[in-house]
Amino acid sequence: xxxxxxxxxxxxxxxxxxxxxxxxxxxxxxxxxxxxxxxxxxxxxxxxxxxxxxxxxxxxxxxxxxxxxxxxxxxxxxxxxxxxxxxxxxxxxxxxxxxxxxxxxxxxxxxxxxxxxxxxxxxxxxxxxxxxxxxxx
Amino acid sequence: xxxxxxxxxxxxxxxxxxxxxxxxxxxxxxxxxxxxxxxxxxxxxxxxxxxxxxxxxxxxxxxxxxxxxxxxxxxxxxxxxxxxxxxxxxxxxxxxxxxxxxxxxxxxxxxxxxxxxxx
Numbered sequence: 001x002x003x004x005x006x007x008x009x010x011x012x013x014x015x016x017x018x019x020x021x022x023x024x025x026x027x028x029x030x031x032x033x034x035x036x037x038x039x040x041x042x043x044x045x046x047x048x049x050x051x052x053x054x055x056x057x058x059x060x061x062x063x064x065x066x067x068x069x070x071x072x073x074x075x076x077x078x079x080x081x082x083x084x085x086x087x088x089x090x091x092x093x094x095x096x097x098x099x100x101x102x103x104x105x106x107x108x109x110x111x112x113x114x115x116x117x118x119x120x121x122x123x124x125x126x127x128x129x130x131x132x133x134x135x136x137x
Numbered sequence: 138x139x140x141x142x143x144x145x146x147x148x149x150x151x152x153x154x155x156x157x158x159x160x161x162x163x164x165x166x167x168x169x170x171x172x173x174x175x176x177x178x179x180x181x182x183x184x185x186x187x188x189x190x191x192x193x194x195x196x197x198x199x200x201x202x203x204x205x206x207x208x209x210x211x212x213x214x215x216x217x218x219x220x221x222x223x224x225x226x227x228x229x230x231x232x233x234x235x236x237x238x239x240x241x242x243x244x245x246x247x248x249x250x251x252x253x254x255x256x
Contacts, residue, residue, distance in 0.1 A: 039243075040243070041243045042239060042243050042244055042245045042248075043243075043246075046166070046245075047163060047166055047236070050236065051163060052162075059138045062138075063140045066140065066142070067140065067142070067143055068143060069143075069160075069162065071162055072162060095167070122162075124163075124166065124167055126166075126203075126204060126207065127203075127207050127246070128207075131166050131169075131200075131203075131204070132162075132163045132166045132167065134162050134163065136160070136162075
């Protein structure tokens with residue numbers, strides 16, 4: 001925010017502010033990243049990221065072990081949120097399983113604690129988007 | 138974090154004829170049904186269930202109430218009936234209710250109603 005204030009009265013393309021290591025970075029890049037940021041709300045994403053998000057490894061490991069059922073995990077919440085947002089029109093008639101797109105970081109946590117690749121991503125409609133979504137074996 | 142046990146899911150899939158595939162990772166969320174919430178609450182009250190079955194059913198009911206709010210079919214009378222049951226032993230379902238309380242910043246539709254009684 002301090003960076004933004006520094007540049008408040010200058011045209012963005014001309015405004016450079018010091019980066020963490022003293023290098024300069026263009027404020028336009030920062031604003032583009034902000035533009036791309038998707039707020040993770042329960043209304044839009046339901047339980048997706050509290051249950052299957054990048055910080056859910058321990059929970060999913062326990063649930064896989066306890067239930068005997070493999071569990072899917074998104075390893076980059078923002079990238080997953082973009083995938084869900086871009087495919088939300090496909091759930092109009094109910095839940096769907098879509099192939100994992102190249103570059104989306106996901107994995108399956110198996111009951112024995114090992115990891116394996118996911119084949120599809122399940123989107124379950126609800127709320128104002130999905131009520132849950134997760135990678136499937 | 139709490140999750141429903143396989144035995145409980147199998148029992149409720151059979152008893153309530155839920156349309157389960159067996160591959161649901163989020164069983165209670167995926168099989169929630171806003172149109173059957175009243176039936177689920179009656180089953181909860183009338184059946185003397187083992188605690189792990191009861192917990193799983195409460196989680197299914199909470200997810201169904203959440204769906205009902207989004208579908209604008211929430212029934213206060215059924216909700217009050219359900220609340221009376223779970224408040225009769227306030228701490229019994231804490232683990233099941235906790236994930237629905239959220240954090241106040243980004244809530245589930247049902248979070249506010251639960252926070253009035255649980256925290």
